[in-house]
Amino acid sequence: xxxxxxxxxxxxxxxxxxxxxxxxxxxxxxxxxxxxxxxxxxxxxxxxxxxxxxxxxxxxxxxxxxxxxxxxxxxxxxxxxxxxxxxxxxxxxxxxxxxxxxxxxxxxxxxxxxxxxxxxxxxxxxxxxxxxxxxxxxxxxxxxxxxxxxxxxxxxxxxxxxxxxxxxxxxxxxxxxxxxxxxxxxxxxxxxxxxxxxxxxxxxxxxxxxxxxxxxxxxxxxxxxxxxxxxxxxxxxxxxxxxxxxxxxxxxxxxxxxxxxxxxxxxxxxxxxxxxxxxxxxxxxxxxxxxxxxxxxxxxxxxxxxxxxxxxxxxxxxxxxxxxxxxxxxxxxxxxxxxxxxxxxxxxxxxxxxxxxxxxxxxxxxxxxxxxxxxxxxxxxxxxxxxxxxxxxxxxxxxxxxxxxxxxxxxxxxxxxxxxxxxxxxxxxxxx
Numbered sequence: 045x046x047x048x049x050x051x052x053x054x055x056x057x058x059x060x061x062x063x064x065x066x067x068x069x070x071x072x073x074x075x076x077x078x079x080x081x082x083x084x085x086x087x088x089x090x091x092x093x094x095x096x097x098x099x100x101x102x103x104x105x106x107x108x109x110x111x112x113x114x115x116x117x118x119x120x121x122x123x124x125x126x127x128x129x130x131x132x133x134x135x136x137x138x139x140x141x142x143x144x145x146x147x148x149x150x151x152x153x154x155x156x157x158x159x160x161x162x163x164x165x166x167x168x169x170x171x172x173x174x175x176x177x178x179x180x181x182x183x184x185x186x187x188x189x190x191x192x193x194x195x196x197x198x199x200x201x202x203x204x205x206x207x208x209x210x211x212x213x214x215x216x217x218x219x220x221x222x223x224x225x226x227x228x229x230x231x232x233x234x235x236x237x238x239x240x241x242x243x244x245x246x247x248x249x250x251x252x253x254x255x256x257x258x259x260x261x262x263x264x265x266x267x268x269x270x271x272x273x274x275x276x277x278x279x280x281x282x283x284x285x286x287x288x289x290x291x292x293x294x295x296x297x298x299x300x301x302x303x304x305x306x307x308x309x310x311x312x313x314x315x316x317x318x319x320x321x322x323x324x325x326x327x328x329x330x331x332x333x334x335x336x337x338x339x340x341x342x343x344x345x346x347x348x349x350x351x352x353x354x355x356x357x358x359x360x361x362x363x364x365x366x367x368x369x370x371x372x373x374x375x376x377x378x379x380x381x382x383x384x385x386x387x388x389x390x391x392x393x394x395x396x397x398x399x400x401x402x403x404x405x406x407x408x409x410x411x412x413x414x415x416x417x418x419x420x421x422x423x424x425x426x427x428x429x430x431x432x433x434x435x436x437x438x439x440x441x442x443x444x445x446x447x448x449x450x451x452x453x454x455x456x457x458x459x460x461x462x463x464x465x466x467x468x469x470x471x472x473x474x475x476x
Contacts, residue, residue, distance in 0.1 A: 053442045105317075109339065114306070115393070134295075135299025156170070166316030178454065198397060201390040212383050231418035249392065256381045261350060306340055
């Protein structure tokens with residue numbers, strides 16, 4: 045049943061819809077995300093200044109990164125390479141380049157629109173404005189957001205969390221209890237509580253993972269040219285994957301699917317993180333969205349994939365493919381470092397997605413059900429620790445589709461208005 049739902053909601057049509065949105069906004073803006081590289085890098089580097097009384101830009105950025113930099117950067121990349129071959133990494137890069145503009149428009153439109161009738165947070169702010177279909181699209185999106193927060197944002201992450209905890213010596217029952225308790229309190233506290241965790245957790249876990257990855261790549265630096273060659277060959281060779289064009293298409297689908305899974309372009313999720321930022325323009329919040337995709341996929345997923353390709357583990361699958369090169373480069377400490385990163389990544393993502401799901405629920409219930417959602421989040425965390433990995437991933441992909449389809453349709457319906465606003469802002473600021 046989970047596989048049927050996944051194929052229905054997260055198949056080629058949905059992935060093509062997401063990519064077409066990124067391609068459309070990229071084309072119409074002459075690849076704004078490339079032209080404005082200095083601007084979005086500068087916005088990220090200067091995000092520590094407070095935007096007002098609410099959430100600071102840096103806190104919002106860390107919350108958005110917490111939601112996207114999850115176990116997909118470890119388990120997801122390994123799964124992509126295992127199923128689609130090295131060429132899957134190329135298609136992750138391609139999807140993320142286009143996804144930068146999708147996330148930009150999600151944040152930009154969210155900042156441009158205020159809640160309608162006092163209802164709607166995050167992406168729901170603009171989805172409900174999408175013409176006659178807006179109300180129906182918002183209902184589907186809000187339901188999908190609740191389910192996805194419990195599936196991809198919770199169960200998927202907690203499965204990896206429990207596995208890593210056991211690798212570090214903690215028993216399964218303790219990992220499940222810890223996960224359930226933490227998410228219960230986060231789901232009750234909301235984004236204001238969550239950002240206090242993410243602003244400290246995300247910089248530490250990112251630095252730890254990148255530092256360990258640099259050690260691996262240095263130790264196996266002689267294999268880097270071959271790794272890059274295999275990525276290029278696997279992306280376009282007719283003999284890639286399952287053989288013939290089918291193999292190339294498998295690499296493409298796997299790379300795009302895992303890329304969207306990790307950077308969340310097309311889901312509208314990051315808009316929830318930035319909605320409470322005050323004192324920053326819609327353009328600046330859009331820049332932070334571009335940086336989010338850049339760091340998540342073009343940096344984090346790339347170094348994970350290169351580590352796997354530079355030191356492939358014979359006969360390994362899943363997270364073990366990722367653990368192997370770190371263990372070979374740094375001994376037992378390398379494996380512990382990646383296990384700790386997995387624990388932190390999973391917790392960070394689950395914390396952010398609790399808040400996203402809560403926003404979807406409040407739209408459906410007009411602000412009611414906080415305690416019930418907190419209990420559901422705790423229960424999903426416990427089940428995520430116990431369910432088989434394949435079932436958890438299938439459910440996560442299916443629920444992603446429930447968010448992506450209404451969100452991308454709304455982006456297309458509001459696209460001309462958003463592009464018109466953006467064009468006026470660029471004209472005011474002048475070239476550069």
